Amino acid sequence: MSAADSEPDDRTLATRALAGHQSAYGALMARHRDAVWRLARGHVGDGDEALDITQETFVAAFAALARYDGARPFRVWIARIALNKCRDWARRRTVRRFFAFAKPLDDALDIAAPDATPEEAAHSHREVARINAAIAGLPANLRDVLLLRTIEQMSQADAAQVLGVTEKAVETRLYRARAKLTEILRV
Numbered sequence: 001m002s003a004a005d006s007e008p009d010d011r012t013l014a015t016r017a018l019a020g021h022q023s024a025y026g027a028l029m030a031r032h033r034d035a036v037w038r039l040a041r042g043h044v045g046d047g048d049e050a051l052d053i054t055q056e057t058f059v060a061a062f063a064a065l066a067r068y069d070g071a072r073p074f075r076v077w078i079a080r081i082a083l084n085k086c087r088d089w090a091r092r093r094t095v096r097r098f099f100a101f102a103k104p105l106d107d108a109l110d111i112a113a114p115d116a117t118p119e120e121a122a123h124s125h126r127e128v129a130r131i132n133a134a135i136a137g138l139p140a141n142l143r144d145v146l147l148l149r150t151i152e153q154m155s156q157a158d159a160a161q162v163l164g165v166t167e168k169a170v171e172t173r174l175y176r177a178r179a180k181l182t183e184i185l186r187v
Contacts, residue, residue: 010074043086045136142177
């Protein structure tokens with residue numbers, strides 16, 4: 001039996017968490033926080049904002065844990081909550097911009113190769129920022145599908161479940177998202 005086989009599944013952890021076991025909350029969060037952060041980061045284009053959204057997602061999820069249906073994947077349930085938090089963030093951001101001329105999103109995180117020259121690092125940084133801006137600029141229905149299928153590598157069925165659409169709609173939206181992204185980045 002491997003270590004992974006001895007780990008409780010998400011349904012068991014949720015049940016334990018509802019029974020007051022703090023370690024179960026921690027295990028659920030440790031298991032899913034990176035995926036939630038990546039989803040939020042892809043949606044909002046900013047690592048710090050994504051961290052805030054990740055925290056809000058888990059607070060909301062744990063407050064609503066009694067409504068989690070253990071027959072469905074926890075990953076799908078938490079991804080739906082994360083997308084809702086991202087949409088809330090977008091609405092708040094729109095209001096802030098309207099009233100206070102909020103600053104644009106910060107530049108993308110510097111992920112250039114450590115042995116890159118300063119020119120290569122700057123180019124890499126600009127390209128990452130350009131791609132993140134292009135993704136963030138997609139309509140929400142296309143961006144959500146692209147992030148779930150490409151970044152989070154969810155199955156078509158799971159992505160459809162998260163978004164509340166058919167698998168065919170996921171397929172169509174993914175095709176359109178890729179085409180639109182290619183068009184934007186071609187410029």
